[in-house]
Amino acid sequence: MRVLSGIQPTGRFHWGNYFGAIRQYIDLQNNEQAFYFIADLHALTTVREPQVLRQNIQDAALDLLALGLNPDKAALFRQSDVPEVSELQWLLMTVTQMSLLEKCVSYKDKKAKGIPADAGLFTYPVLMAADILLYDSDLVPVGGDQIQHIEVTRDIAQRFNSIFGEVLVLPDAKTLDESAKVPGVDGEKMSKSYGNTIELFPGEKPLRKRIMSIKTDTTPVESPKDPDTSAIYQLYQLFASPDEQAALAVKYKKGGMGYGEAKETLFRAAWVHFAAARARREQLAADPATVEDILRAGARRAREKGAEVLERVRTACGLTSRKAFLNADFRV
Numbered sequence: 330m331r332v333l334s335g336i337q338p339t340g341r342f343h344w345g346n347y348f349g350a351i352r353q354y355i356d357l358q359n360n361e362q363a364f365y366f367i368a369d370l371h372a373l374t375t376v377r378e379p380q381v382l383r384q385n386i387q388d389a390a391l392d393l394l395a396l397g398l399n400p401d402k403a404a405l406f407r408q409s410d411v412p413e414v415s416e417l418q419w420l421l422m423t424v425t426q427m428s429l430l431e432k433c434v435s436y437k438d439k440k441a442k443g444i445p446a447d448a449g450l451f452t453y454p455v456l457m458a459a460d461i462l463l464y465d466s467d468l469v470p471v472g473g474d475q476i477q478h479i480e481v482t483r484d485i486a487q488r489f490n491s492i493f494g495e496v497l498v499l500p501d502a503k504t505l506d507e508s509a510k511v512p513g514v515d516g517e518k519m520s521k522s523y524g525n526t527i528e529l530f531p532g533e534k535p536l537r538k539r540i541m542s543i544k545t546d547t548t549p550v551e552s553p554k555d556p557d558t559s560a561i562y563q564l565y566q567l568f569a570s571p572d573e574q575a576a577l578a579v580k581y582k583k584g585g586m587g588y589g590e591a592k593e594t595l596f597r598a599a600w601v602h603f604a605a606a607r608a609r610r611e612q613l614a615a616d617p618a619t620v621e622d623i624l625r626a627g628a629r630r631a632r633e634k635g636a637e638v639l640e641r642v643r644t645a646c647g648l649t650s651r652k653a654f655l656n657a658d659f660r661v
């Protein structure tokens with residue numbers, strides 16, 4: 330059973346990414362063969378500054394490793410370090426109907442948001458299909474917004490198989506538990522595009538400041554407050570034990586506690602929660618060579634599997650066997 334997922338390095342990860350996705354990827358590494366990659370080729374559809382992309386990729390690797398992704402268990406790699414994926418994308422594109430891509434909601438959404446409607450953005454789901462199919466992935470954990478892309482992947486694989494034989498493995502989606510939608514500082518869903526995120530690893534001062542900026546109503550200090558409609562309380566639930574949560578709920582309902590105090594409680598809990606990861610991140614950031622080794626070792630593992638699947642695909646379509654070709658002429 331192979332689990333695979335990708336995450337785009339389009340900016341710094343936030344609490345929503347961690348509780349909604351990353352934490353669940355990390356849990357899955359323990360009982361499955363896991364491949365996780367930093368989707369830098371996908372990020373190119375929106376990030377057009379090379380130095381920003383480079384930094385984002387590095388930050389993504391540091392964050393994932395610091396948060397507990399264990400490279401001895403899961404292969405962690407950069408998508409673009411496996412060139413086989415781009416080749417497979419082309420081969421898949423030749424059997425992908427335009428109408429299938431035209432139906433994709435995320436393309437329409439992104440276009441509506443003003444992201445340039447380049448061919449790369451339009452064919453993005455085919456690259457995602459290649460990401461998945463290249464490694465015979467069985468299970469793909471993704472957020473709800475990506476489920477349609479897994480269906481597209483299955484459609485493309487089925488079409489390929491119906492033309493060329495049973496070559497590609499059909500993956501299943503595993504919907505991540507996003508039931509606890511993480512609210513941002515304005516109370517709306519935390520999202521980079523709303524500018525309301527709380528990042529995972531700011532310094533103590535900036536983190537406190539960000540938490541203090543959480544929007545609250547004007548209930549006076551002495552009045553009782555409703556924890557269930559408070560973003561501060563919802564965020565606190567991500568970090569606190571049931572007893573701690575109950576204790577804060579009592580303070581809300583009793584009155585006499587200002588939101589500032591609740592925010593300070595949240596800040597403390599979050600600061601402690603990420604303390605170990607923060608220390609690991611600092612260590613790794615000071616040792617880029619080790620991070621690079623991890624990413625390269627991950628890419629080697631991924632390429633080994635990817636080359637095997639691509640070989641199957643190439644020969645099924647009538648292309649030459651890459652193995653024979655490489656050995657004969659193009660050994661580099």
Ligand code: AMP
Binds near residue numbers: 351
């Ligand atoms: P994005 O960067 O918005 O594409 O987020 C990547 C993944 O992180 C999503 O597919 C979700 O699984 C998760 N995620 C992002 N924001 C939130 C949130 N506010 N609450 C829960 N999960 C989230």
Ligand code: TRP
Binds near residue numbers: 371
């Ligand atoms: N498109 C996904 C997102 O924006 C990231 C991604 C790229 C991915 N390739 C993938 C996720 C393959 C799962 C499998 O979140």
